[in-house]
Amino acid sequence: MASNTTEDLFKNIISHSKEYGFIFQSSEIYDGLSAVYDYGQNGVELKKNIREYWWKSMVQMHDNIVGIDAAIFYASYYLKASGHVDAFNDPLVDNKDSKKRYRADVLIEDHVAKIDAKITKEVEKARQRFGESFNEEQYRSTNPRVMEYQQKIDAINTRFKAALEANDLVEVKQIILDLEIVCPISGTRNWTDVRQFNLMFNTQLGSVSEESSTIYLRPETAQGIFVNFLNVQKTGRMKIPFGIAQTGKAFRNEIVARQFIFRMREFEQMEMQFFVRPGTEDEWYTHWKEKRMTWHRSLGFPLNKQRFHDHLKLAHYAKAACDIEFEFPFGFKELEGIHSRSDFDLRNHEEFSGKKQQYFDPELNENYIPYVVETSIGLDRMFLAIMSQSYVEEKLEDGSERVVLRIPPFLAPIKCAILPLMKKDGLPEKASEIFDKLKFDFIVTSEEKDSIGKRYRRQDAIGTPYCITVDHQTLEDNTVTIRDRDTMAQERISIDEVQRILREKVDVNTALRKL
Ligand code: GAP
Numbered sequence: 160m161a162s163n164t165t166e167d168l169f170k171n172i173i174s175h176s177k178e179y180g181f182i183f184q185s186s187e188i189y190d191g192l193s194a195v196y197d198y199g200q201n202g203v204e205l206k207k208n209i210r211e212y213w214w215k216s217m218v219q220m221h222d223n224i225v226g227i228d229a230a231i232f233y234a235s236y237y238l239k240a241s242g243h244v245d246a247f248n249d250p251l252v253d254n255k256d257s258k259k260r261y262r263a264d265v266l267i268e269d270h271v272a273k274i275d276a277k278i279t280k281e282v283e284k285a286r287q288r289f290g291e292s293f294n295e296e297q298y299r300s301t302n303p304r305v306m307e308y309q310q311k312i313d314a315i316n317t318r319f320k321a322a323l324e325a326n327d328l329v330e331v332k333q334i335i336l337d338l339e340i341v342c343p344i345s346g347t348r349n350w351t352d353v354r355q356f357n358l359m360f361n362t363q364l365g366s367v368s369e370e371s372s373t374i375y376l377r378p379e380t381a382q383g384i385f386v387n388f389l390n391v392q393k394t395g396r397m398k399i400p401f402g403i404a405q406t407g408k409a410f411r412n413e414i415v416a417r418q419f420i421f422r423m424r425e426f427e428q429m430e431m432q433f434f435v436r437p438g439t440e441d442e443w444y445t446h447w448k449e450k451r452m453t454w455h456r457s458l459g460f461p462l463n464k465q466r467f468h469d470h471l472k473l474a475h476y477a478k479a480a481c482d483i484e485f486e487f488p489f490g491f492k493e494l495e496g497i498h499s500r501s502d503f504d505l506r507n508h509e510e511f512s513g514k515k516q517q518y519f520d521p522e523l524n525e526n527y528i529p530y531v532v533e534t535s536i537g538l539d540r541m542f543l544a545i546m547s548q549s550y551v552e553e554k555l556e557d558g559s560e561r562v563v564l565r566i567p568p569f570l571a572p573i574k575c576a577i578l579p580l581m582k583k584d585g586l587p588e589k590a591s592e593i594f595d596k597l598k599f600d601f602i603v604t605s606e607e608k609d610s611i612g613k614r615y616r617r618q619d620a621i622g623t624p625y626c627i628t629v630d631h632q633t634l635e636d637n638t639v640t641i642r643d644r645d646t647m648a649q650e651r652i653s654i655d656e657v658q659r660i661l662r663e664k665v666d667v668n669t670a671l672r673k674l
Contacts, residue, residue: 161552161560162552165488165489166488168488168547168550169419169487169488169489169547171550171552172488172546172547172550173419175550175562175620176202176419176546179201179620179621180199180200180201180202180621181198181199181201181202181205181546181621182196182197182198182199182202182419182420183196183197183198183199184196184197185197192424193416193424194413194416194417194422194423194424195423195424195425196419196420196423196539200572201572201573201621202542202572203572204572204573204602205542205545205566205570205571205572205622206427206538206539206542208569208570208571208572208667209538209541209542209545209570210406210427210429210538211667212569212570212667212670212671213406213429213454213536213538213541214226214404214406214429215667215671216454216671216674217402217404217429217431217534218404220671220674221402223397223398223400223401223402224401224402224403224404224431224433225391225395225397225401225402225403225404226403226404226405227383227384227387227391227403227404227405228405228407229380229383229384229386229387229405229407230383231376231377231407231408231410232364232374232375232376232377233374233375233376233377233382233383234372234374235361235372235373235374235375236511236512237382237386237508237511237512238359238375238378238382239511240504240507240508240510240511240512241382241385241476241504241507241508242476242503242507243359243375243378243382244357244359247357247358247359247378248355248356248357248358249262249264249355249356249358249413249414250262250263250264250328250331250353250354250355250356251263251353251354251355251356251414252266252332252335252350252351252352252353252354253350253351254342254344254345254347254349254350254351255347255349255350255351256342256345256347256349257342257344257345257347259342259344259345260414260415261342261414261415262414262415263328263331263332263335263353264319264323264331265415266335266340267315267319267331267334267335267338267340270315270338270340271312271315271316272490272491274308274311274312275308275312276490277308278299278305278308278309281302281304281305281308282295282298282299282305285298285302315334315338316471318330318334319331319334319471320471322334328352328353328354328355329352329353331353332350332352332353335348335350335353336348336350356414357412358378358411358412358413358414359375359376359378359410359411359412360375360376360410360411360412360424361373361374361375361376362374362375362376376409376410377408377409377410378409378410378411379409379428379430379535380405380406380407380409380428380430381405381430381432381504381533381535382504383405383407384403384405384430384432385432385504385505385508385531386508387403388403388432388434388505388516388529389516391403392434392518398521399434399435399436399518399520399529400433400434400435400436400439400443401433401434402431402432402433402434403431403432403434404429404430404431405429405430405431406427406428406429406430406538407427407428408425408426408427408428409425409426409427409428410424410425410426411424411426412424418487418489419543420539420540420542420543421487421489421492421539421540421543423539426537426538426539426540427537427538427539428535428536428537428538429535429536429537429538429541430533430534430535430536431533431534431535432500432531432532432533433447433531433532433533433534434518434529434530434531435529435530435531435532436520436523436527436529436530437502437527437528437529437530438530439530440478440499440501440530440531440532441479441499443499443532444479444497444499444532446532447497447532447534448467448481448497450534450674451483451495451497451534451536452465452467452483453673453674454674455483455485455494455495457670457673457674458545458548458567458570458670459567460548463486464485464486464548465483465484465485465486465494466483466484466491467481467482467483467484468481468482468483468484468491468493469481470482470496474498476498476500476501476503476504477498477499477500478499478500478501478503479498479499480496480497480498480499481496481497482494482495482496482497483495483496483497485540485544487543487544487547488547493540494536494537494540494541494544495534495535495536495537495541496533496534496535496536497532497533497534497535498532498533498535499530499531499532499533500530500531500532500533501530501531502528502529502530502531503531504531505528505529505531506528509528516528545566545567545570546564548565549564549565549566549622550562550564551563551564551565561616561619561620562619562620563619563620563622563644563645564619564620564621564622565622565644565645566622566624567670568624568625568664568665569665569666569667569669569670571622571623571624571665572602572621572622572623573602573603573604573618573621573622573623574601574602574603574623574624574625574661574665575597575601575603575604575623575624575625575626575627575657575661575665576603576604576605576606576614576618576623576625576626576627577590577593577594577597577603577604577605577606577626577627577629578590578605578606578607578611578614578615578626578627578628578629579605579607579628579629580611580628580629580630580631582607584631584634585634586629586630586631586633586634587607589629589633589634590605590607590629591605593627593629593639593654593657596654596657596658597657597658597661600658600661600662601661601665604623606618611628614626615642615647618644619644622644623644624643624644624645624664624665625641625642625643625644625661625664625665626641626642626644627639627640627641627642627657628640628642628649632651633654637653637654637655638651638652638653638654639651639652639654639657640652641657641660
């Protein structure tokens with residue numbers, strides 16, 4: 160089905176993800192676990208490649224960043240220290256008619272986003288009208304309609320921020336009522352009171368109930384880095400500023416778990432804590448904001464797909480925070496967070512554990528608790544960003560249609576498909592020879608079934624950047640055709656050249672060099 164609306168597009172991306180082995184609903188045969196997903200044969204490769212690109216760009220490319228892999232179970236006392244037991248809450252509100260539950264902050268933010276979208280529309284209209292000479296900044300600060308919208312946004316944000324800071328949930332409900340926000344399902348304003356809801360999953364460690372203790376599945380990977388800060392610093396003889404990176408699962412009992420893999424209850428994070436001298440954190444915060452945006456831009460997606468968004472509501476640990484937002488089919492949403500966390504975490508771990516969490520700075524000749532700037536990106540969200548940006552429904556010159564995933568080649572699950580034109584005359588054997596040659600360097604596949612056209616379409620649909628066709632001429636002169644996924648152009652090359660050409664085209668280092 161062609162995507163006529165962004166809603167259709169999102170639905171099509173979800174079904175495409177399932178049909179082509181990227182993402183399955185978890186426990187599907189038992190009707191599925193809500194907001195939990197499994198990655199299929201192609202999804203696992205794409206996910207691994209994104210993780211690897213992040214890891215290389217953070218760890219391999221920096222001689223002052225190292226990685227760790229900490230446990231998923233967190234002892235309750237260290238989440239008490241980090242503030243998660245007391246403060247890792249979302250404000251929730253129920254609509255009494257639809258019985259649907261919402262995050263109160265998301266309802267208000269979505270309302271603000273709608274006003275913001277009106278501003279964007281005005282700005283785009285003006286841009287078209289004025290052409291080259293358009294000055295967006297000036298327009299935003301002088302156009303009466305835009306200014307009125309902006310004042311509305313500012314007023315809501317100021318009031319909402321004050322309510323959150325005072326933990327005034329009655330006021331949060333009043334804001335929802337005053338803004339006349341309705342439940343998207345029932346269309347009514349019949350809301351319950353707003354309540355706080357802790358997002359962590361807990362379980363018991365130990366088999367005898369009297370002796371067991373409550374532990375948590377980590378809600379973020381970051382705390383595993385903080386509690387290992389001194390282990391790594393001492394054993395690695397790290398000098399400040401330095402970073403510790405980690406990728407791995409995190410768990411949150413999300414209230415509103417919709418939008419496919421955007422908000423999951425079990426998900427994966429890629430985080431880096433950068434430990435700096437107190438007083439230099441603002442400089443490093445700016446540094447990492449820019450670095451991370453460059454990383455996103457290196458994927459070659461249109462520049463207007465990403466933007467910064469400063470946090471209105473700071474997490475309990477943050478001194479300053481912003482998101483890198485991506486324009487998903489359902490609008491601009493958070494993809495990555497960059498947070499200046501001060502010495503909040505290490506100071507609390509020092510207090511709760513009774514163990515000093517200090518660094519001796521040889522240049523200053525003094526001990527201090529370092530400040531931390533964190534970059535934190537959701538791997539699954541990044542996956543969704545790439546899928547939604549890469550998914551293209553194309554009408555071809557001959558009137559036929561194809562769906563192609565224009566995944567950056569170095570991230571594609573399969574780099575090359577080897578396709579014998581026919582299932583006879585020694586062509587499959589030649590294809591398997593080529594497979595055996597390439598398999599040491601790349602994930603490649605070989606396919607014999609169906610017409611060559613159908614096989615090309617299948618490879619386009621999973622984003623395979625190159626297809627090599629083995630035909631009768633191959634047996635005569637040791638050449639094959641190589642087809643480019645995006646242009647569909649074919650070129651005849653010697654088999655001896657295949658490895659070199661593929662390496663040039665799918666090499667992750669080309670992207671790393673742009674960082
Ligand atoms: N250590 C900081 C931290 O965890 P966060 O903003 O709560 O910060 C960081 O999360 C990133 O993790 C988000 O930008 C998002 O990409 C991802 N993330 C958070 N909750 C998620 C969820 N329920 N499902 C998928 N990804 C999530």
